[in-house]
Amino acid sequence: MxxxxxxxxxxxxDLKELKQKLLDGCHILDREGITDSFGHVSLRIPGADxxxxxxxxxxxxxxxxxxxLLNLEGRYLGGDKNAPYEWPIHACILxxxxxxxxxxxxxxxxxxxxxxxxxxLKPIHMYAKFLPVAGPPIYPAAGLIGTLERGMALAGSLKxxxxxxxxxHGDAVVGASLxxxxxxxIQLAFLGELAHMAIAHGEPLxxxxxxxxxxxxxxxxxxxxxxxxxxxxxxxxSLDSPRTGA
Amino acid sequence: MAISAKNIPKIDSSELKELTEKLLTAxxxxxxxxxxxxxxxxxxxxxxxxxxxxxxNVSPGCVTRDRLIMQDLDGNHLDGAKTPPNEWPIHSCILxxxxxxxxxxxxxxxxxxxxxxxxxxxxxxxxYGKFLSADGPPxxxxxxxVRTVERGEELTAALGKxxxxxxxxHGDAVVGESVxxxIxxxxxxxxxxxxxxxxxxxxxxxxxxxDELKVYNDDQRFxxxxxxxxxxxLEGKR
Numbered sequence: 013m014x015x016x017x018x019x020x021x022x023x024x025x026d027l028k029e030l031k032q033k034l035l036d037g038c039h040i041l042d043r044e045g046i047t048d049s050f051g052h053v054s055l056r057i058p059g060a061d062x063x064x065x066x067x068x069x070x071x072x073x074x075x076x077x078x079x080x081l082l083n084l085e086g087r088y089l090g091g092d093k094n095a096p097y098e099w100p101i102h103a104c105i106l107x108x109x110x111x112x113x114x115x116x117x118x119x120x121x122x123x124x125x126x127x128x129x130x131x132x133l134k135p136i137h138m139y140a141k142f143l144p145v146a147g148p149p150i151y152p153a154a155g156l157i158g159t160l161e162r163g164m165a166l167a168g169s170l171k172x173x174x175x176x177x178x179x180x181h182g183d184a185v186v187g188a189s190l191x192x193x194x195x196x197x198i199q200l201a202f203l204g205e206l207a208h209m210a211i212a213h214g215e216p217l218x219x220x221x222x223x224x225x226x227x228x229x230x231x232x233x234x235x236x237x238x239x240x241x242x243x244x245x246x247x248x249x250s251l252d253s254p255r256t257g258a
Numbered sequence: 259m260a261i262s263a264k265n266i267p268k269i270d271s272s273e274l275k276e277l278t279e280k281l282l283t284a285x286x287x288x289x290x291x292x293x294x295x296x297x298x299x300x301x302x303x304x305x306x307x308x309x310x311x312x313x314x315n316v317s318p319g320c321v322t323r324d325r326l327i328m329q330d331l332d333g334n335h336l337d338g339a340k341t342p343p344n345e346w347p348i349h350s351c352i353l354x355x356x357x358x359x360x361x362x363x364x365x366x367x368x369x370x371x372x373x374x375x376x377x378x379x380x381x382x383x384x385x386y387g388k389f390l391s392a393d394g395p396p397x398x399x400x401x402x403x404v405r406t407v408e409r410g411e412e413l414t415a416a417l418g419k420x421x422x423x424x425x426x427x428h429g430d431a432v433v434g435e436s437v438x439x440x441i442x443x444x445x446x447x448x449x450x451x452x453x454x455x456x457x458x459x460x461x462x463x464x465x466x467x468x469d470e471l472k473v474y475n476d477d478q479r480f481x482x483x484x485x486x487x488x489x490x491x492l493e494g495k496r
Contacts, residue, residue, distance in 0.1 A: 154470035
């Protein structure tokens with residue numbers, strides 16, 4: 013793995029595009045009503061043991077200046093000094109899962125709901141093709157993920173899944189790209205709401221593992237929501253611009 | 259030691275500007291977040307004085323600087339607009355009984371109202387509820403607006419040493435050591451009510467235990483970042 017000297021400096025132009033993508037992802041989660049004053053998104057620096065995340069600020073209030081660069085042990089490498097309290101969520105998952113490029117942590121209402129229920133958030137819609145048939149695993153312990161020990165326990169609950177619910181807390185969702193992690197986070201909330209409504213009528217017709225494979229094996233399933241989500245924060249961008257002078 | 263009434267700063271003085279500005283912002287936040295409607299009020303204690311400022315018989319969503327009122331803890335008018343809210347004893351009685359409390363919010367929150375009339379308690383099932391006890395807030399059973407000192411004292415007794423009291427068929431009263439804390443608690447209480455409602459439709463949720471709440475309360479760096487977020491939402495962008 014690369015040494016820290018191969019990691020671009022926080023202010024280098026190499027990180028400009030990644031920062032903008034991270035900012036877009038945060039504002040999308042806010043716009044879609046998934047996050048409130050809490051929650052964070054991380055993005056691995058390609059080829060390096062380091063990641064960018066937002067610095068102790070609501071995703072909705074994040075700016076390019078309120079980001080931080082950390083290595084996978086949580087060592088500060090640049091940017092705003094105010095690391096999010098739960099940075100080990102990102103460090104530990106990115107360390108355990110080399111396939112993952114981005115992690116979202118939210119207090120999504122629907123994840124919080126299913127985290128305290130006995131039945132599991134089981135797939136009843138094709139958007140769930142990234143989930144196991146029994147629904148995402150649940151990390152059961154109380155307490156914020158403020159230590160590497162808790163971060164490793166969370167990564168252990170996540171294992172090789174795409175999402176883990178945190179009991180009485182929220183979720184952590186991963187992706188092979190930031191766009192995928194954001195899309196999955198939003199779809200997980202949609203699936204939670206849908207399952208909640210369906211269960212109110214009785215036991216729904218859950219999808220089988222074979223049926224999920226049918227959807228996940230379909231290569232023509234397009235990843236088009238990113239453009240859509242961006243279009244929904246465009247109005248905010250036009251309001252932001254005069255303030256930043258951009 | 260409280261300063262004497264004649265030395266209390268005027269409601270429009272520069273000394274109280276920051277505090278009254280914060281009170282107005284707090285009212286607008288509760289309106290924007292959908293917690294209050296045409297009713298509800300927030301108070302803030304005047305520092306070092308037996309007096310408080312609240313909104314003068316106006317919706318939190320419509321309040322302006324010239325519709326603030328200052329009263330002493332017996333309800334006497336001290337300054338500002340002349341029309342106290344009907345239920346000023348909610349504020350005066352709680353502020354009198356609880357010297358550590360700086361601010362009180364009274365709302366008709368939908369979610370507090372629901373749990374005020376159910377046999378089921380509004381219990382913490384998310385760490386947003388870490389300011390509550392494991393068995394949830396008490397309920398003030400009295401019927402009628404809290405327009406008298408007698409009722410205000412009953413409500414205060416029901417609140418006890420806690421942060422929240424639900425008021426049956428009415429709403430809630432939430433207290434805190436700062437305006438920001440009261441806003442955080444009032445909005446979180448509404449969220450928790452909604453989430454409890456959703457969860458209970460599925461059966462008994464796995465509530466947080468007293469020990470688990472303690473784990474969250476021991477996390478010293480848990481940030482109070484809600485105020486910045488709520489203020490940003492008032493700016494019209496979202």
